[in-house]
Amino acid sequence: MTTEQTPPVPGPKPLRADARRNRARLLEVAEAVFAEQGTGASTEEVARRANVGIATVFRHFPTKEALLEAVLIRRLEQLAEEGRRLLAESGPTEALFALFDLIVEASPVKNAFAAALADAGVDVGAAAAEAGHALHAVLSELLSGAQRAGAVRKDLEVPELIAILVGTARMLEHLDGHPASAARARAVVRDGLRPPVAG
Amino acid sequence: MTTEQTPPVPGPKPLRADARRNRARLLEVAEAVFAEQGTGASTEEVARRANVGIATVFRHFPTKEALLEAVLIRRLEQLAEEGRRLLAESGPTEALFALFDLIVEASPVKNAFAAALADAGVDVGAAAAEAGHALHAVLSELLSGAQRAGAVRKDLEVPELIAILVGTARMLEHLDGHPASAARARAVVRDGLRPPVAG
Secondary structure: OOOOOOOOOOOOOOOOHHHHHHHHHHHHHHHHHHHHHOOOOOHHHHHHHHOOOHHHHHHHOOOHHHHHHHHHHHHHHHHHHHHHHHHHHHOHHHHHHHHHHHHHHHHHHHHHHHHHHHHOOOOHHHHOHHHHHHHHHHHHHHHHHHHHOOOOOOOOOHHHHHHHHHHHHHHHHHOOOOHHHHHHHHHHHHHHHOOOOOO | OOOOOOOOOOOOOOOOHHHHHHHHHHHHHHHHHHHHHOOOOOHHHHHHHHOOOHHHHHHHOOOHHHHHHHHHHHHHHHHHHHHHHHHHHHOHHHHHHHHHHHHHHHHHHHHHHHHHHHHOOOOHHHHOHHHHHHHHHHHHHHHHHHHHOOOOOOOOOHHHHHHHHHHHHHHHHHOOOOHHHHHHHHHHHHHHHOOOOOO
16 A cells, blocks of 8 residues: 555656556456457457557557566466455465465466467566565465464475466366366365375 | 287288387387487487387388377376286275376376377377277276275266376476475375365
8 A cells, every 4th residue: 555666676667647547457458358369369459449549558568478478467466466365354274275266267377378478488487476476475374374273284385385286277277168077176186285184 | 818819990910929029129119218318319219229220110110200109109008007907916096096106207208299299290189099098997997996995085087087197297297306395295186085084
């Protein structure tokens, strides 16, 4: 809720409030268009759907890749925000499992964006690093909280939690169109995250 | 242990015993060469390491793709055989978990072969279908046995078991070089396959 921000490193000059709103709206429209038509959708289509001229899109996003990258970063930021909101609302365990599901569901979209950017020679690793760190921090906080509550196995660390997210997304991709099988595969992972039964 | 085989569909004429042995040996050498050097390794290198002329390799495998495909099919067949051997030796539950690990470990190699064949325009789905079916049948038998023994959740079916194999391979690929994390990720899946604790 800070109203003033001093950029820690020299960067583009801050956008005025209306320019910020326009940028946010363009990202929202772009996300919808890419979700419907794939990452091959044109910048022109985004402009048309946002009811602005193509010049307006290019003012905010000089290239199609800049637009794809901004949408990807916005998704990561939204997941981190959602994690924090869930934590405040319902405690770490419920929040962790809910965020787990959200990330797994967002993963095919994220992968499609990452693939499109990699094809264009953009290093997504670097570009999305900051947003990725924020999400990483939220996951780490939820994991510790759920472990303290005794709801998740104590030995689990963030790197394998992320690998399990990636692997679960792959499972569900494999079971696309088979919701009953997908639900059972999710249950396997979800139950496996719980502390093992002594014996 | 059948010594006579009647091919169910018209196929290439049966190889003489020594030709069969040569073919098997070439496949073994080819697998080692591809494992060491990747699927980009040349047929010449396979011939050199097998101590035969290139013409001998081409007599058995007219193209590099035919060789890659035969190695992939042999891996699938070996996994199915190994599953049957494990079942006979140690019962369905141990056999299922052991075969699970073997398939997950074989997966990166299998994927590299499948990718190389897809790049060459070969439809691996069709090519390896028969070997895939045999492995599928063994998995199904081990799964039912382990479920009857009460060691695996009753609701699990083969499609999601295969998806879980694919997803676990992806997890471990993500954790390559981090064996402690990989062991914990494996434990999550393994425990998740067990029947859920009532509560």
